[in-house]
Amino acid sequence: MYYEILDDDKLHEECGVVGLYTSRPDIASQLIYFGLFALQHRGQESAGIAINTGKKIEFHKDMGLVADVLTPEVVDRYKGDIAIGHVRYSTTGESEKQNAQPLVVRYKEGSIGLAHNGNLVNAGSLRNILEDSGVIFQTSTDSEVVANMLARYNKGDIVSSIKNITEIIKGAYAFVFMTEKELIGVRDYFGLRPLCLGKRDDGYLLASESCAISAMGGEFIRDIEPGEIVVINGEGVKSIKSDRYAQKKLCIFEHIYFARPDSNLDGVNVYETRYNSGRILAQEAPVKADLVFSVPDSGTPAAIGYAEELKIPFGLGLIKNRYAKRTFIEPNQVLREQGVKTKLSVLKEIVKDKTVVLIDDSIVRGTTTKQIVSMVKEAGAREVHVRIASPPVTHSCFFGINTPDRNKLIGANKTIEEIKEFINADSIHYLSIEGLVKSTSSDNSYCLACLNGDYPMEVPNKNM
Numbered sequence: 001m002y003y004e005i006l007d008d009d010k011l012h013e014e015c016g017v018v019g020l021y022t023s024r025p026d027i028a029s030q031l032i033y034f035g036l037f038a039l040q041h042r043g044q045e046s047a048g049i050a051i052n053t054g055k056k057i058e059f060h061k062d063m064g065l066v067a068d069v070l071t072p073e074v075v076d077r078y079k080g081d082i083a084i085g086h087v088r089y090s091t092t093g094e095s096e097k098q099n100a101q102p103l104v105v106r107y108k109e110g111s112i113g114l115a116h117n118g119n120l121v122n123a124g125s126l127r128n129i130l131e132d133s134g135v136i137f138q139t140s141t142d143s144e145v146v147a148n149m150l151a152r153y154n155k156g157d158i159v160s161s162i163k164n165i166t167e168i169i170k171g172a173y174a175f176v177f178m179t180e181k182e183l184i185g186v187r188d189y190f191g192l193r194p195l196c197l198g199k200r201d202d203g204y205l206l207a208s209e210s211c212a213i214s215a216m217g218g219e220f221i222r223d224i225e226p227g228e229i230v231v232i233n234g235e236g237v238k239s240i241k242s243d244r245y246a247q248k249k250l251c252i253f254e255h256i257y258f259a260r261p262d263s264n265l266d267g268v269n270v271y272e273t274r275y276n277s278g279r280i281l282a283q284e285a286p287v288k289a290d291l292v293f294s295v296p297d298s299g300t301p302a303a304i305g306y307a308e309e310l311k312i313p314f315g316l317g318l319i320k321n322r323y324a325k326r327t328f329i330e331p332n333q334v335l336r337e338q339g340v341k342t343k344l345s346v347l348k349e350i351v352k353d354k355t356v357v358l359i360d361d362s363i364v365r366g367t368t369t370k371q372i373v374s375m376v377k378e379a380g381a382r383e384v385h386v387r388i389a390s391p392p393v394t395h396s397c398f399f400g401i402n403t404p405d406r407n408k409l410i411g412a413n414k415t416i417e418e419i420k421e422f423i424n425a426d427s428i429h430y431l432s433i434e435g436l437v438k439s440t441s442s443d444n445s446y447c448l449a450c451l452n453g454d455y456p457m458e459v460p461n462k463n464m
């Protein structure tokens with residue numbers, strides 16, 4: 001079967017979702033705000049909330065950061081017992097207000113709210129089928145296909161309808177759904193995207209990452225299993241496990257870059273994985289140097305591990321403007337390049353006349369690394385050795401991350417030696433795939449497709 005991707009020229013990345021079922025309607029919006037704020041790193045284009053106000057599911061969403069969209073007035077305005085929230089980085093569909101989430105559809109039986117992290121690889125063909133049968137779409141996202149199918153096929157038993165839909169959709173998804181009665185979380189069969197369950201005295205929480213459960217004042221209970229559906233209502237939490245076997249394939253990039261270091265994903269702490277990756281990288285590619293420093297923020301835990309393993313001092317060679325956005329998830333190249341310059345500056349006094357090791361978590365397009373090496377050299381460093389705490393990105397991702405076509409991936413188009421020349425470093429080494437997997441210190445299996453081309457399911461065109 002041939003699956004298509006709606007918007008394959010676009011860059012792909014992440015989103016964050018949260019959900020809440022509470023006996024404290026007065027604080028529900030505030031809790032969603034806290035949860036989304038903790039997940040801001042997963043998407044910075046738009047934010048939104050949907051909430052059951054008692055009469056109906058109302059929503060508020062807009063372009064911008066969580067604090068810009070969920071202003072104190074908005075938080076004050078909405079009270080309710082069930083709520084979901086979303087921060088977006090677009091994968092399918094433009095970065096525009098219309099495509100912001102949560103999506104809310106009204107139909108014969110009531111309303112359904114939905115927030116999606118991931119990307120569906122067969123959304124295009126499903127959309128065609130629906131459009132041929134007269135369905136009108138309000139957005140250009142893949143997520144609306146699911147909202148539409150639910151509204152169309154749900155005959156009162158939403159859980160069965162969701163289950164049926166998961167048999168049809170292909171790709172990566174962590175969904176939170178809400179009706180006027182329940183909150184529902186669903187994770188795809190491979191568990192490509194994370195989703196976890198938490199508890200507060202007044203109810204239950206769902207979130208993409210455990211850091212959001214803590215931010216919402218909750219206690220982490222467990223990860224949702226691949227293929228599992230959890231239904232939360234007045235009777236508590238019910239789990240519907242999948243009888244379809246698929247090997248767990250959490251996206252390894254969640255550990256390398258996306259997730260927050262204080263999150264645990266499927267039982268593995270992100271900081272520890274990054275720290276271990278630095279230690280293993282040091283064993284695989286040591287270098288004699290005066291100083292190790294990171295490209296902040298995501299390179300820092302690996303740099304600490306690298307420095308400790310080789311007993312080289314770790315310092316701050318680069319200072320990050322804390323108000324700058326993540327560059328990797330900016331939606332176009334011009335903004336991304338400008339982002340690097342406004343975001344990082346070199347501490348000349350620290351790097352001057354030194355042989356330094358520069359650690360970053362990943363190189364995708366190479367924009368960041370090339371600019372940084374040149375900045376560090378201009379600041380007077382004697383030698384700059386680059387160490388990357390993940391293997392070269394050689395393949396596109398179709399499951400919701402920001403890897404462009406293969407022709408824009410430096411790891412797919414240049415040899416290691418050519419990359420060294422391109423970024424003008426004195427040496428460069430990437431962590432091996434084995435080293436990366438070992439750094440998670442777990443028996444979990446991971447999706448490594450953008451590193452080795454081994455996709456967990458059929459994708460549109462591997463060589464794209």
Ligand SMILES: O=P(O)(O)OC[C@H]1O[C@H](OP(=O)(O)OP(=O)(O)O)[C@H](O)[C@@H]1O
Binds near residue numbers: 299325327362365
């Ligand atoms: O090779 P490139 O295409 O240039 O992109 C890779 C860089 O982008 C990311 O950092 P980013 O600045 O987005 O976020 P961070 O501050 O969280 O590390 C990543 O950690 C790399 O540093």
Ligand SMILES: NC(=O)CC[C@H](N)C(=O)O
Binds near residue numbers: 013089090101117142
């Ligand atoms: N990054 C994501 O997870 C985005 C979700 C969805 N595919 C969208 O584009 O809105």
Ligand code: SF4
Binds near residue numbers: 251254397447448
């Ligand atoms: S292809 Fe790469 S980025 Fe995409 S889900 Fe797999 S590991 Fe993650």
Ligand SMILES: [Mg+2]
Binds near residue numbers: 296297298299360361
């Ligand atoms: Mg970075």
